[in-house]
Amino acid sequence: MSFNEIIGNNENKQFLISTIKNEKVVHSYLFFGTDGIGKKMFATQFAKMILCNDKLQEKPCNKCKACMEFNSGNNPDFFLVEPEGNSIKINQVRQLMKTTLEKPIESSKKVYIINNADTMTKEAQNGILKTLEEPQEYVVIILIASSENNILTTIKSRCTKLYFNNLSNDEIKQYINKKLNINVYDDEIVKLCNGSIAKAEEVMQKQDLLEKVKHFIANIEKISKLNFIRQSQLLNDNKEDVLLILEYIYIILFYRAKRVTNINGYINAMKVVQEAINKLAISNNFDMTIDYMLIKIWEEINEKNNRG
Ligand SMILES: [Zn+2]
Structure with missing residues (x-):
């Protein structure tokens, strides 16, 4: 070294x-x-x-x-x-x-x-x-x-x-590519690392899980409300990583908001995720918080989308 x-x-x-x-x-x-x-x-x-x-x-x-x-x-x-x-x-x-x-x-x-x-x-x-x-x-x-x-x-x-400054997104990418020997092309994953090497290592260990999360959020406009809410199972199975998952959902919504016509729906959905993060910090009511969050983000994105 x-x-x-x-x-x-x-x-x-x-x-x-x-x-x-x-x-x-x-x-x-x-x-x-x-x-x-x-x-x-x-x-x-x-x-x-x-x-x-x-x-x-x-x-x-x-x-x-x-x-x-x-x-x-x-x-x-x-x-x-x-x-x-x-x-x-x-x-x-x-x-x-x-x-x-x-x-x-x-x-x-x-x-x-x-x-x-x-x-x-x-x-x-x-x-x-x-x-x-x-x-x-x-x-x-x-x-x-x-x-x-x-x-x-x-x-x-x-x-x-x-x-000491947090690392830039490029530096984080470099770290993941060179030190962890993994190619990342995904800006959202890099953003999730928040300029921290320690976080980058955690994120890379959870790649499979985060891939699943990305998949169901990416399909939010294509699947029914009921099917979307069923994804609470994934969060339930990974309770110890729920904050990381929610942060990731927030970032995915943030990046998508820049590319969609229904910007307000996505911004509101981001607020809903942030509220859920805040709630989980102070309450143990995991199931209710997660179910409510999933229902609300689906509604914000799809119902406003239909109206607009
Ligand atoms: Zn020496």
Whole structure:
């Protein structure tokens, strides 16, 4: 793995590479942006480059001891912290910060990645703050967060901040084609991924299901109301994926709305789907919500179509 293989956020890539080449690595970074767009991959690659003992290239050498140990998950100068349960707790941080006092073993630096840093409790953040205020010269801490809102201002002010953008539709397509080795031609599927690599992986695993959904929505103007409502069975059989299915239906309707004469019918149907998504978030009345939604979208599209 090298930065070249990570898709998207090229400016950040260039910035991090030049930071290493020019020996401008600082003590603390905050990487933030939507979940699932590759922040952790960036941080891991950056850490590996910092620890590599051959810094003349734009990527880690993969030959030095530090690189070999990094690849096998045993680099003694690399630390990754993830939430335990829902949060990163003071005990996790306290033990970790103690290790910053010991000098690095293989490299000239020690790198600490704190993933989902916005889940740190306030105590945990204060625990880290002490290290950030007076870091050992060899310590580099990379905080990763989906938003900077939950991070203490006193921490943020000490970090170099890098904002990560969601991937563009083209970048998502590239990711699916190259990394997952699947050809996607379907704009609606790409849109469903919402610029997120993690979501793209989920979507690709559910391709068969989504294909069935697309088929029955595509036929909405050709099948009877009764047959359309029978499709509730498909949603019932895939309850755990219902939000993904509804999002997909919404997007299909959105793309079709641009090509049909009955635009208002499709726009109203989209509203109905959005209402169903909202309802499912707060109620367990699955069957009623889904049946009602199917009836309403069929009516919005077909009955208004007939009148128009
Ligand atoms: Zn190396």
